[in-house]
Amino acid sequence: MSKYDSYFLMKAPEVPDYVQEKLSYFDKGAELECKEIGDGNLNYVFRVKDGKSGKSIIVKQAGEALRISADMHISTDRGRIEAKILGIQEMYAPGLVPKVYLYDGVMCAMIMEDMTGHTMMRTGLINHEIYPLFADHVTTFMVNSLLRTTDVVMGHKEKKELVKSFINPDLCEISEDLVYSEPFIDYNHRNNVFLPNQDFVREELYEDQALHLEAAKLKFEFMNHAQSLIHGDLHTGSVFINKEHTFIFDPEFAFFGPMGYDIGNVIANIFFAWCNGDAVISDEEKKAEFCTWCLQTISDVVDLFIEKYNKVFDEYATDRMAKVPGFKEWYLEQILSDTAGVAGLESIRRIVGMANVIDITTIPDEAKRTRAERIVITLAKKYIMNRETFRCGADYLTAIKEAVGKYQS
Template sequence: MSRFDAYFLMKTEDVGEYVQEKLHYFEDDAKLEAKEIGDGNINYVFRVKDTKSGKSIVVKQAAEQLRISKEMKLSTDRGRIEAKILQLQESYAPGLVPKVYLYDEVMCAIIMEDMVGYTMMRTGLVNHEIYPKFAEDITTFMVNTLLPTTDVVMNHKEKKELVKEFINPDLCEITEDLVYSEPYIDYNHRNNVFPPVAEFVQRELYEDKKLHLEAAKLKFDFMNNAQALIHGDLHTGSIFINKEHTFIFDPEFAFFGPIGYDVGNVIANMFFTWCNGDATIDNKEEKEKFCRWVLDTIEEIVDKFVAKFRAKFEESVTEIMAKREGFLDWYLDTVLADTAGVAGLESIRRTVGMANVKDITTIPDEGKRARAEKMVITLAKNYIINRDKFKTGADYRRAINEVIQMYR
């Protein structure tokens, strides 16, 4: 009988033995070292490396409670969801997600490809690295994984079966609370508000009834629009990257929801990067180069997504009514409105909510950090309230430039 026949939360000293028992990946005489490399909030991620051969592999285990809050309990079934969706995404977007070698239902652990030679994108961006192929890769990933899982393309009965398989109530509840509710009404008293912007947050977020109404509309869209099988947490901490290639991982929040949720998350997190570069790069030329690349990338992401979405729709549409004249324009407009709305929601929740981003929190100068947070919130409100007006990359760039000038 194996000690891995019953669930327990592994430590680094357990993981090497676990891999050797579950998978014939390393040689029997391998010298294995394990290291905990996860910096997320809900899982434990280990890299296991053979010091003799240099081969390595990753083990990701689902815990029963959040790392950032022991009171928040979660179903470990999210590990199954993550393993399954990674395999599905690999079939839709080959090479853009890590390969899954094994999912263990008892230990709620995934053994997967180690993305050697890649950096977590948020870490790279905080160090002001430029990734010239990111816009191309991320838009290919989003279009190729999202559109095929909609009723536009997928057989309706097949899709309904997948909807059942990917019901993900615990993780959806986290999103519903932390993204759509608490940043506006701090009813659980878990928001992290930077003291220099407390009055600004009180006025612009907690007291803005119009904003609350729009957030409520978007929340109910998130809960009821089973549009596509979305990643559900597609930010720069869920991406490993280098100058040549991109890997997307960490889809344990996956379920059938609005396409714009994924696209909006990417856009919001790129602007955090701009704020960090603007606040922390001292060399003027380096600052201009990095910040210009970020804005170019945001614009590219929107425009490439739209172009690829249109092309893939025309190529793969099967639903007879979706082929009617004008339907594609209407459908894409709804996706783009959701995208802008979510870009605003993600911007706000990562600034004042429970899970802040280090792009902002590591800005050492308090005045510059306060300015960055005010820019993010002001821009986010524009995204949410005027979401029907954001249809092109130029629309985003114009709004960003306006808020930059406002806080000069």
């Protein structure tokens, strides 16, 4: 009988023994060391490494409560969902997600490829690193993993079976609360609002009833539009990257929802990096280089997505009615509207919600952070209130220029 026959939350010293029992990855006499490396809010992530060979592997275990709040309990079934979706994403976007070696339903733990030679993208962006291939890689990932899991491409019965398998109520509830509700109506009193912007947030967010209506529409779109198998949390903390390659991971929020949710998250988080660079980089030449790359990346994510969408749609669409002239364009317009709306929602919730981003919170100058937050909120409202007008990368650049211009330092 094994100690791992019933669930418990592992500590780092226990993980090497667990790996050796569950997987023939390391040699019998391997000198294994383990370190907890996770900094997320949901899970416990460990790297196990052999001091002799240098081989390493990752173990990710789902806890029963959120690390940011012991009062928030969620199902450990999210680990199964994550392991399964990584397999599906590997099938549609090979090489862009880490390989899963084992999922253990008892310990709610996954053993997976260690993404050595890569850096968490948010960390790299905080250090103002530029990743020239990111827009190309992430759009390849999104178009293939998203469009090819819609009814446009996938057999309808097969898709419905997957929808059942990926029902993810606990983590969807987190998104419904933290992204779509609390940033606008702080009914749980969990929002984190930067003191110099309290009055601004109250006036621009809490008291704007027209904004609340649009957020409500987007919330019910999120809850009821089982369009595609989305990642569900595709921010720069869910990307490991270097100059040549990109890994996308951490999809425990996955479920069948609107495609634009993933695309909008990417756009919003790249703009957070722009805000940090604009506020922190003192060398004007370096600032211009980094901030220009951020803006170009936002534009490229939109335009490359559209370009690849058209190609994948034409190649893989199976539904007869989806091939009716004009449908492809109509379907894309829906996706692009959702994308802009979610870019706004993600922007707002990361400024005032429960889970802020270090791109903004680490800006040391109070006045510059205040300005950055106001730019983000102003821009986000434009995305949400005018989401039907964002149809290409240039539309985003125009809106960004207007928002930044309003708060010239």
